[in-house]
Structures are given as structure tokens and as C-alpha cells.
Amino acid sequence: MIIEHPLLGPRDAAEFTYLGDARLIDRPDWQSETAAKDFFEYGYLRDNPAGWHQELWFHEAGDRSWLVITRNTITHEISKVELARDVARSRGRSK
């Protein structure tokens, strides 16, 4: 596969390592009353869609950016590649 890195242009997938569902960005609040349940769901319950999926890839042999890649798990078509940091900020993450 070829991944269109937002900063570096097209890069071979071999330069990346894969983590999984981009929902890992949505780490729960540790002080919430339901923290135990929230972290359990965060840690263990993931979707495994046949089709479009947002996932985290790390440009390990490159610039060390974490990316959020929107990929079709059936066809391997990639429709969108974003810096994970931008996605995290857009989802309200800060410090």
C-alpha cells in the first residue's frame, strides 16, 4: 500500500507500523465516576468493520508522526490521511 503522508507525500506502507482503531485517541477521563467501566470499554471493545475504518499508523521508519488513516479494510483503498495530533485536537484533546 501507499500512504499519502500529509507532510511527506506518498510513502510505502512498509515504513509504517500499525496500531489499530483510531478510537484509541478517545482515552476516557480518569476522574470520571465511571472511569473503570470507561477504561474497560476503551481498552477492550473495538469495532472490526468490513469497510471504512479509521486507524492509527506510526511512521516509524520516517518522521515518527502518528497518522489517522481512513482505509477500506476490504479494498485497502485509502480516502484520507491526517496527522493524529490534529485529529486529537479536533476531538478536544489537549494536555
Add this chain to the structure above:
Amino acid sequence: MTQKNRIESGGQIDRSQTHSFTFDGKSYQGHPGDTLASALLANGVRLMGRSFKYHRPRGPLTAGSEEPNALVELRDGARQEPNTRATTTELFDGLVAKSQNRLGSLKFDLLSINDRLSNFLTAGFYYKTFMWPAAFWEKLYEPVIRHAAGLGSLSLKDDPDVYDKGFLHCDLLIIGAGPAGLAAALTAGRAGCDVILADEDFRMGGRLNSETFSLGDASGADWAKAVVAELESLPNVRVMARTTVIGAFDHGIYGAVERVSDHMHTPDTGKPRQILWRIYTKRTVLAAGATERPIAFENNDRPGIMLASALRSYANRFSVTADNCVAIFTNNDDGHRTAADLHAKGIKIAAVVDVRSDAPRNYDYEVLEGQVVDTKGRLGLTFAEVKLANGTMRTLECGALGLSGGWNPNVHLTCHQRGRPIWNEALSAFVPGDHLPAGMTVAGAASGEMSTAGALQSGVQAAQDALDLNDEAPALPQAEDAPVNLKPFWYVEGCSRAWLDQQNDVTVKDVKLSHQEGFRSVEHLKRYTTLGMATDQGKTSNMGGLAIMAELAGKTIPEVGTTIFRPPYTPTAIGVFGGRHRGQDFHPKRLTPSHRWAEEQGAVFVEVGNWMRAQWFPRAGETTWRESVDREVLATRGSVGVCDVTTLGKVDVQGTDAAEFLNKIYCNGFAKLDVGKTRYGLMLREDGIAKDDGTAARLAEDHFVVTTTTANALPVYRHMEFVRQCLFPDMDVQLISTTEAWAQYAVAGPNSRKVLEKIVDQDISNEAFPFMACANITVCGGLRARLFRISFSGELAYEIAVPTAYGDALIRKIMEAGAEYDITPYGTEALGVMRIEKGHAAGNELNGTTTAQNLGMGRMVSKKKDSIGSILSEREGLNRDDDLRQVGIKPVDAGASVPAGAHLMSLTGPIDATHDQGYVTSACYSPCLGHAIALGFLKDGSQRLGERMRLVSPLTKVETEVEIVSPHFIDPEGGRLRA
């Protein structure tokens, strides 16, 4: 002239040169331009192998890569390669080939008894026959089958050749250099695009080399030669002969194998045997041509029976005839071409047998309406029995029989990305469907465009469409433009041993049997009968099987569907996938800064996370590794030792939020760590399991150096970047791995300070530089360095780091400075012994199943802050009172050993998994204590010190009485650390 079947003149061979070669030990001659198969046929050799199951005599069916039969063991010695297709093996001088899958000689194969037993060896015979008694399978059936099965044999020697990998980029990849591929390449090449033209053959031109019709004023072969010459002159076109595109992968990436040296006796010095190319292309034209299919009838597998197009290739391209009297059996006009071409070369045509009533007439030889129903000839065809349309029988005397059942477009690569081919009624064949790999266009016969004129035109069109070219198209020569006239005909009625898949010996009867036994899906048929599962992947056999299945099920062929085509397109040597990554080059090898020095000391090295680390440093007179390791430990604890610890991961953490960031990644707190101090940190995974440990040294308010274990350097760094970028994107913190930037040595032992005082430029007295201190310093009068007073060994110890380029100089300086204290270099074994003696956890304890609580560090997990893993580490299941706790273990009998991996059981209870109470993670002999010691985990272990237990390993038959003790065998109060 011993080549009795060589035609007098013509062909694409160089008669001015002769190549000598041997087949089964007998010498023959051929010419440059021959394949092994064409040269053998020229010498009158039709019999080239034995079939897989029944050991039937077989000769080549084809003249190309689709060959099922003519598989040989090529070359000898370490280069011997089994199952090599004689039809694609380029002849070279000194070639050595052997027939395979025989017991005895090729002509008198003892295993041909299987052919007589064929009634018992039908589809599924393994499943039906070798079932009872069950115990016979392993001892009797399997060894016998294993011995008899398989075709060629391996040399079992190391492959002496080199394989390479390479990367190519282009605008347009053209697969196949027949008329369509050449026309496409000319169009795109003249327009200035970056083009790669790849063809599996050693001679570009595809069928143009095998046909007699002309292109304009030139012969097809000459036209192809001229076009290739022009393409080779263009700097933007890369012409790659002997290169098979084996697969179409995601996003316009193709795999191709270039056989750089297979046409030579041995590769030239420094040259690889083959190269695996990864081709990145914007667009692709697939011009892979088509494959002729045979017709099935009784005994249709005798040597001499082959595809009509193969007979034509052998005659026109290689100037060889399989025999001087040839018959043809066809269902379409193309079969008649073979008869006409062979007749023109003076070869006798026994007759053309056509199943159609409206076959083209001919006055040079007989054309019969009817079917070939059987053949004769034990080791090669002698007679063909023909049943004429009027019911009468005719016997044709012939040594070769050409079969033409129509042509299948080579759609394989169109299917590698989930594409399914669609049925074309006029061709009675599958053609590429709509769902092609991204960027692919199909041209020529591969798209169902069977005429030469059509192929040329579609090649131009495909290139123009693919690249959006508006340039003038190259002028195309006048070419043959015959329509396809064909009557679908797959097999002769009433036959039983009519071969569909000749390599796996699957007959029409087997397909019928599988249908009768309920296998309705084409994928089931394939697996039950093994139709199409041989090395040729059913290129000549699948369609026949599908047609019979369809007929039995009362369906059409498209309703039955095809099996899925997968890469590689043709058999590919496993070596080329490995490339240069084999043996000691399988991984990259990383050398520590002290490597050269350690080599000079005669160190024994061990691979740790790709690093070569000194394991121990043997001295003269030491006969076992234990002697060396014991000495290194005692010398370090007695005076001073030095060890290269560069391999530990180092991550530089800088920024105003650096301390807050460490609070997130470590379960214990770092915010209040003073500048100039180092702290042990335990890192958890989000699920609460221990991930890694190390130290973090605060060199400045906003600057930390974090260390990781050697093995986890990369995963921990990746994790830290995940936390930084994905979880806390606004923290002001930057990370960089500096593992390779700093050479770092542990200097340990009571005299370590005295040694370092001679090197460093600062005061490092206990008062000025106490336990757990850290600082940026200088050494040797000004070289920047870092000093950490941390200890893995349990002794007074330091770790000193300098920029990597000075690493070699520093170890020599330390050795020089330490000489008066008899400083001893120690390796990873002594390092391990000392950390077990001290009770420090390492990778064996942080094994992906243990928690901070298990490790006895439960209280380190801060509840006052958010850190990765803190919430889930509180789960009930991870916090039971009887949980595993890290303990020390020592044998009651000081002479006994305590093997790692052994399990702890009570002294009297049963020994089984349900009574398991814990296990040993790390074990060694302690030279300081004089007996074996170990670390391990025991249920409620911290409350059971002093208890005696049994340590058992039923597998290695070990049962030892042990005592549970504190994991801190040496200096439990830590006095030495602070000395």
C-alpha cells in the same frame, strides 16, 4: 546432425553455435535460442517426465510457462532445482537436467504400477483409503505416501546464489511484450512517458515469434525485433525480458521476478541469480496474451500430444517438429493454422480432425469431421483413433497430435485485487471483468482481442487511455485480422481416463465422481480432486473441469464460476522473496561502540535485539563459560568491572511539560524529582500490565533522559510518541531517541569511583555526587559527557555516557584508568547474574503477564495522578491477596540447580497444573553465595518467606526441594549502593 527433428531452416535460433547439454546423463546438442524442451524435441526426445500420481509417461504439453508435464530437475550439486519447466528453461552450454518422479529409469518407472491401480486411486482416495486403523497413519501410511509423493527433490544444500530486491517507479507498466504490449510501449514510449515493459520470455514478441503471418512488409518476429530495438534506444523505456510480473498488489504496486542469470551456467561474479522488483506504477497495461486449452479424451496424455499452438511454436520459433507426421484435433479455426504452418515446412499432416461440420476445407491434407477417441503408444504417441461423424472408425498413424480447444485470455492479474472475470460467449472463455486493480487496462488477447490487428490497435488505445495521450498514434502495420470461429467442445463422451489436469493426474472421471459425491462448489471440486492445484495452477486444465461440472449440474459455465487466481502467476523460487535477508543477514546487525575493543579481548558475543553484545570475556585457561562469568562477577563485586550498556534504549525528553509527560507514561511520580536526580520508573500498559522499566534522569527543569530495556527500546519510544501526539497533543514536550547517539558504560564495584575520578573533570565524591545523582559533565579535560549514579549490579556504580564516536576511546581510557584496580570487563551473563543476586526485575519478570503488584511494586502506582494503566491496574482480578509475588528461590541442597521455567508445588501435594503455585523466571549460579539462586513468582509469595517447596519440571524430570527467600540475595539494605 543428431538433431533428427530439427527443421532444415528458419526459426529464432542461432545455428552457427551449438550448446551441449545432458538429460538423464545422455548428451545432446541444441542451439542458442532453444529451450530445454525444444532442444530435447529436436533430438527426438518426447518423454520428459512421469506424472505425479500414476507415474504415466509424459512429454511437454505446451511451449510456455503454463506447462504441466515437462518438469525436470535442473542443474546439479547445490544449484539443483526441482520442478523446473523445460518449456521455459533457456538452453545454455553445459546444462544438466534430470527427469524426476520415477523409481528406476524414466522409461521403466517401477511406480507406474500405480497406473494399473488407478481404480483405487481416484479423487479423495487419501481420505477414503488411509483411514483405518488410525495408528497406521503416522507409522505406515504417511511415510510411504511422503516417499512416493512430490515431484523433484531438493539438493538439501545451501543455495550458493545471491538474490536481490529492487524498486522501480514508472508512469506505465506494460505486462507482456506481444503485439498489444509492444504497440502500447511504442505509443507511450514515443510520447516520452516513463515506461517499463516486462515479459517472462527471453525473447520479446510473444506469439509474433511463433506465427508465420506478416506485419506489413516484415515477418512478425522481425517487426517485434525492430520495435524492441527502438524501445531499447529510448531513455524513458526500460525493457525487461526474462521478467515475470507475478502479482498485482494494492495501490499500483506490482511484484516482478527478473531471472538475471538463469540462462547461464552460473551467475557472473557479483551478479544475483534473480531479482524481485517492486514496481510502483501510475497505470498498467496488462497484455499477457492467452493460453490455448486442450481437449480431453481417452489417453490424451501420451508424449507427443500437445497444444496445437505449441507445435506451431516449436516449428516456427524453434524450428523443431515433435515428429515428422502430425495430426490435429480441433474445435476452432486456429487448429488449422498449425496444420498449414507444419505442412508448409514439409511435415506430413496425417489429418486435421475437427468436431465441426463446417470446418475450413483444404486440399493439401485431409480434414475429417469427427473426434479423436483414443490413442496408442506406450512411451510416446504412435496411433490416434478417430471416430468420424458418420460413426466409422479411422486409425491415424502419427507421432504428434496437436490439440486446440480455443484460447483462454490470461486474466490472472486482473483478479489479484478481488476482480472476477466474466464469460464471453463468442470465445467460450472468461475475459477480464469490470473490477480491475486500480489503474489497470487490459489489451490484446488478454482482453479477448484475439486477432493480431486487434491486439495492435487495442495496445495503442490502452496506452493512450491510460496516460491521457493526445499525441499521434504510431502507424500500425497491416496484420492478420481473422475472426474467432469456434464450437465449444471440452471432452469426448464416454471416456473415463481422459486427463484434465496432467500434472496432478485429474481425469474427467474424477470430476464426475466428485460431483456424484456432492461437491458442488468449484472451490470444493478443486480441493477434493486437486484439479488446478499443481505448480501450473491449472492454466491448461481448469476450464475443462468447469465445463464438465457445469454440464453435470445443468448450469452454464459462468454460473459455476471460476476459482480465485492468486499470486504468484508462475512458480517463484522462495530464495527471491528472501533476497539477501538470510542467515546472519536475516536481521541487520548492530554493533556497540566497544565492539572492536571487545573483539580484541576475545569476547564471545550474543545477539540481543539485533545488537551484538559481549556475553563474556574468556581468559586463557578458562574452559567453561561459567568459569569466565564467575570470575567477572567476583572481580566486579570485589573491585571494579565495566560493561557496555549502550544498547539500553535512551529517549531524550525536553519541554516545559516534560515532567508532566513522564507522570503520564510512568505509574510512579516524576513531577517532584529534583534536577540532578535520577529515579526508577515503571511503565504500565493501559490494561495495567507492566510494560517496561528504566530510569529517568532530570538533567534540567525541562530536560529528562529516559532509559528503556534493550528489547523494548523501539516499542517504548513508539508508545511515548503515541501518548504525546494522540493523547496529550498540546503538551510542550519533544522526544527523540538517542540510543545510538551516546556510548554508555556501567562502571561498577567498590573501586568504581576511584577509577572514574581519574577520567571525569568534576568532583564525584559521595557528597558531591550521591546515589541516584546525574549530571552533564566533561571527561578527559573537556569532552562532554553524562554521568548517572545508578546501579543494576547492586554495587557502588556509575553509568557514564559520551557521544558515540568517542565510545571506543572511552572504554580504552576506562581500562587504562582501572588497570591498577584490576578492572574487569564483564558481559551480559555476569550482568544477569548480578541483577538476579540483587533481585532486580528484567525482561523475564516483565514478561507481558505481570503487574506492578506481582513485581512487588504495587505501592508505586500513584493514585494521585493520571498515568497510563493506573485505572485498569486497580481491577479486582489483578489485586487478589493470593496473587503471584516476586520471590527469591534457593535450593535446600546447595549443590542442586534450579532451572528457569520450573514450577513451584507444595512439598506433599500432587504435581499437576491445578496445584501449581508459581514458577521460576530467572535462574543462575551465584558465585558470591556458592549455590544456585533464582527469581520467580509465587502465590502470596511475600508472606511465605522461609517456606520449603518442591520445584518441578516434569518435562525435564527435575524435582528439587527449595526454600522461598527474599529476592534480594545481596546487600538487601542497599548499603553498597550508597557507599
